[in-house]
Amino acid sequence: MLSARSIKQSTVSLNLKRTFATAYGKTQYTSLSNGITIATESNPDAKSATLGLWVGAGSTSENPYNNGVSGLLNQVIVNSNQAEFNKAGLKFGSNVAKEYTSFFTQGLKGSLPQAIELLNSKVAQAELNAEYVLKQREITAKQLEAFEETNHAGRVFEHLHATAFQNTPLALPTRGTVETVSDLIAQDLEKFHKKNYVAGNTVVVATGDVKHEDVVALVEKKLQIAAGSVPEISAGKFLGSEVRLRDDTLPAAYIAIAHEGEAINSPNYYVAQVAAEIFGSYNGVEPISKNLGTKLSGTVSEFHLADTYNHFSASYKTAGLWGYAAETSNVGNIDDLVHFTLKEWNRLTISISPAEVARGKQLLKNKLLFSLNSPLAVAEDIGSKVVTVGRRASVEEAIAAIEKVDVAAVKKWAGAKLWDQDIAVAGTGQIEGLLDYMRLRNETSMMRW
Amino acid sequence: MATHTSIVKAGDFILRTPLLRSIFVPTSHFFIKQAGYREIGLKLDDLIFDETPVVQKALSRLPAKESYARNFRTLTAAQCAITHHLLPKEQWVKAEEDTPYLLPYLLEVEAEVAEREALDNITV
Amino acid sequence: MLSRRFASSTRGFATKVTAKEFSGKVSTLTVKVNAGSSVASKDGLAHLLSRFNFHNTTPRSALRLTRESELLGGQFESKVDRESITLSAKFLAESLPYYVNALGDVLKSTSFRPHELPESVLPAAKVDAASANACPVFKADELLHALTFRSGLGAPLYYDGVQKISLEDIKEYAAKVYTQSNIEIIATGVNQADLTKFISDSVFAQLPAGESLAAKAAPKTFEGAETRFRSAGQSVAGVAVPVKAADYATYQVLTSYLNSALSTLNVEAKFSQYSQVGLFTIIAKSSDATAVAADIKAAVAQLKAGLDLSAAKALAATELALAEETTGVKAVDVAAVKDFKLGKFNYVAVGDVNNLPFADEL
Numbered sequence: 001m002l003s004a005r006s007i008k009q010s011t012v013s014l015n016l017k018r019t020f021a022t023a024y025g026k027t028q029y030t031s032l033s034n035g036i037t038i039a040t041e042s043n044p045d046a047k048s049a050t051l052g053l054w055v056g057a058g059s060t061s062e063n064p065y066n067n068g069v070s071g072l073l074n075q076v077i078v079n080s081n082q083a084e085f086n087k088a089g090l091k092f093g094s095n096v097a098k099e100y101t102s103f104f105t106q107g108l109k110g111s112l113p114q115a116i117e118l119l120n121s122k123v124a125q126a127e128l129n130a131e132y133v134l135k136q137r138e139i140t141a142k143q144l145e146a147f148e149e150t151n152h153a154g155r156v157f158e159h160l161h162a163t164a165f166q167n168t169p170l171a172l173p174t175r176g177t178v179e180t181v182s183d184l185i186a187q188d189l190e191k192f193h194k195k196n197y198v199a200g201n202t203v204v205v206a207t208g209d210v211k212h213e214d215v216v217a218l219v220e221k222k223l224q225i226a227a228g229s230v231p232e233i234s235a236g237k238f239l240g241s242e243v244r245l246r247d248d249t250l251p252a253a254y255i256a257i258a259h260e261g262e263a264i265n266s267p268n269y270y271v272a273q274v275a276a277e278i279f280g281s282y283n284g285v286e287p288i289s290k291n292l293g294t295k296l297s298g299t300v301s302e303f304h305l306a307d308t309y310n311h312f313s314a315s316y317k318t319a320g321l322w323g324y325a326a327e328t329s330n331v332g333n334i335d336d337l338v339h340f341t342l343k344e345w346n347r348l349t350i351s352i353s354p355a356e357v358a359r360g361k362q363l364l365k366n367k368l369l370f371s372l373n374s375p376l377a378v379a380e381d382i383g384s385k386v387v388t389v390g391r392r393a394s395v396e397e398a399i400a401a402i403e404k405v406d407v408a409a410v411k412k413w414a415g416a417k418l419w420d421q422d423i424a425v426a427g428t429g430q431i432e433g434l435l436d437y438m439r440l441r442n443e444t445s446m447m448r449w
Numbered sequence: 450m451a452t453h454t455s456i457v458k459a460g461d462f463i464l465r466t467p468l469l470r471s472i473f474v475p476t477s478h479f480f481i482k483q484a485g486y487r488e489i490g491l492k493l494d495d496l497i498f499d500e501t502p503v504v505q506k507a508l509s510r511l512p513a514k515e516s517y518a519r520n521f522r523t524l525t526a527a528q529c530a531i532t533h534h535l536l537p538k539e540q541w542v543k544a545e546e547d548t549p550y551l552l553p554y555l556l557e558v559e560a561e562v563a564e565r566e567a568l569d570n571i572t573v
Numbered sequence: 574m575l576s577r578r579f580a581s582s583t584r585g586f587a588t589k590v591t592a593k594e595f596s597g598k599v600s601t602l603t604v605k606v607n608a609g610s611s612v613a614s615k616d617g618l619a620h621l622l623s624r625f626n627f628h629n630t631t632p633r634s635a636l637r638l639t640r641e642s643e644l645l646g647g648q649f650e651s652k653v654d655r656e657s658i659t660l661s662a663k664f665l666a667e668s669l670p671y672y673v674n675a676l677g678d679v680l681k682s683t684s685f686r687p688h689e690l691p692e693s694v695l696p697a698a699k700v701d702a703a704s705a706n707a708c709p710v711f712k713a714d715e716l717l718h719a720l721t722f723r724s725g726l727g728a729p730l731y732y733d734g735v736q737k738i739s740l741e742d743i744k745e746y747a748a749k750v751y752t753q754s755n756i757e758i759i760a761t762g763v764n765q766a767d768l769t770k771f772i773s774d775s776v777f778a779q780l781p782a783g784e785s786l787a788a789k790a791a792p793k794t795f796e797g798a799e800t801r802f803r804s805a806g807q808s809v810a811g812v813a814v815p816v817k818a819a820d821y822a823t824y825q826v827l828t829s830y831l832n833s834a835l836s837t838l839n840v841e842a843k844f845s846q847y848s849q850v851g852l853f854t855i856i857a858k859s860s861d862a863t864a865v866a867a868d869i870k871a872a873v874a875q876l877k878a879g880l881d882l883s884a885a886k887a888l889a890a891t892e893l894a895l896a897e898e899t900t901g902v903k904a905v906d907v908a909a910v911k912d913f914k915l916g917k918f919n920y921v922a923v924g925d926v927n928n929l930p931f932a933d934e935l
Contacts, residue, residue, distance in 0.1 A: 046898060048895050087887075091891060108887075108894055293639070293644075358573045358644060374895075399598065509688075561636070564634060564637065568640045
């Protein structure tokens, strides 16, 4: 085989070991005596200030009977108070995830005092109108119905979690189901709020044109959250399994396959992310998809095996998923798509090359650093990590940890977590060609002498 | 080692070297006359074995007019083969008409393939 | 750090270069070319040229660019809108020289091989156009632009095949727009001195001087027009008003107001701010056409009666500041905005038009 001209001979030298410039901003932390954590990252370039509450109460804090209460509580609080926030010149938004929920305001520089007052009265001290809850319940149920009927990839991803983490809290769909949400009443929301919105479970994050001392002073003075500590949530446990929702009326097949991944605090958190970035994502309509640097994308694009796929390393507090989600209209060749994908995953254990690992690392750095592209994005990163696992790795730490990953680390991790390990499979659409579980499970290793 | 790129490289070397040029050029003219493809209306590039991905790709990039002309020559030659007759002398392809029309496209495609292989096996 | 402007006449290098420094490990390099759909002489020409960017160039093929870019940890893309084609790259900060060269080569040395057009550019362009036009809101937006501006800003954004475009047309257009006076280079996270040095040493300095094709005066606008477009799926009713530069602030606040919870109307507002003129649009959409009819009628009635916008000024200032952070477009000052009353407008009905009102019924 011809060995190629090394890229070092091209116009720019690829010196990957140079140190990076100083960080985007230093995050400052303060813990108050009542248990609230405050985190701030200032950026004097910013023209706005984001202030938000991150509460460690997402769908994992729910049970199968009140599944969706966290999301509905979000909607009720945001929609009933949006006008008042807007009058004060603030944008008010929220987000619900599996392990946390967030309420954030965006405003101009001097907006923090008003923001904290409103967040206190509307979120921390929220008073819920029973009729409004019923009204919002209808709207939310309709949105969930639309999600179930049109967002097939999203639905498959939720089912992947539901089957992989079955009988543990991580299995519950993030925003609930139409059935469970339609049964919620104001009392359920109040109970959930009382149990979970406590001081030990809350992080206040401020980013943008803000000063840490000012934020701490404001929180001490204005934010009254009931004392209390983080409620107990049982861990997520992975179970190799599958769920198939075959529907031949859909135009394509939507599949997701995942191994057990890494938790946020795992020492292999970054190795798993590099491994996912090695295979990356693919979009068949873009001309660049023919030129991507992965063997898998070459095979997929030559034979049109998939329309899109994206590899992920999803990490939660106690567990994670590592795999990919794909959408294909070439439904006769799903078996080929899955076969070639899993054989490529095998290569992570036996024959991944330094160039592929280097590529994955560089692309991961790019992805990580460019995801922090607004004060809100930075706040979300800080808040979600601090409220879930208690700390957030700074940008320099993350880059250093990514730099440390090498071929040996990837092979070791893949040999332990991917090679001949159970998978969780979920699919909908025209998945007749998605072979049975044992066929897929056997593809996770190769017969070698 | 039989890529068109390597053949062109060897050919350029021969044409640059006077001794080799004086041997090979007359020999190749004699060979072409004996082969007789021009007498059934074909050009040299029509004879290239085209059941390979590289040549198929190159053919797909031919301008429409060249493509129609190639197809016409193929049909003419097929008819000659069936009837076991050569074309009348006026219709034989002349030496100056026998241009390597497909060669630039072949070289481009082969360069792309070689570049892809090199980049697939890059060392960092 | 304050953004600094750069203009130099050394070696006749006339491109405007702005570098905004901030402490970070990543950089972006953007080349904004005045070559959007309003500048091109044929419909869809700007879109096809944008899609042709980052294909084979003389010094490096598209494949090589992609692979080298990945190993350096960078990404690039080319976007087209009504006024410009924007080529951008985002990368880890040390790769600046590579990307200066790469972007310069795209402008100067794209090969425009004949086979790339049918193999790569046209299929991607067709998908762009098909997916955009499948969305009735986009369709309404296109029709409102066409009604308001007719040509220029009213030309379709994407290539629809109505006007035949050949490879020669694209090459000619590229030669016309990729000139030093017609491009602006914007960078974040790079050192100003390094950037200007790299640029003046690079292919950018070899581009022809050319002339700026940016709009110099406000185009002619038309009001009181309407059109109807049948399609299956969601129904959309839209109203559009051309906006003079002096009135930008009023319409920005109006847009913020209508999109916020302060307004009880069930419509979406959008303000497209171009360099010499703006277009303000209100859209009502739903899968039920009668609901759309009611929403758009209510909105037009309330706006005709007049609105006090003072409650929304603070929110508008916030939204404009947020937009400036992401796009770099300078926020207009909204302090002086008072109220708004709707005058003449253009109207479009898309979808189940039998159940959507006519302009004179609003």
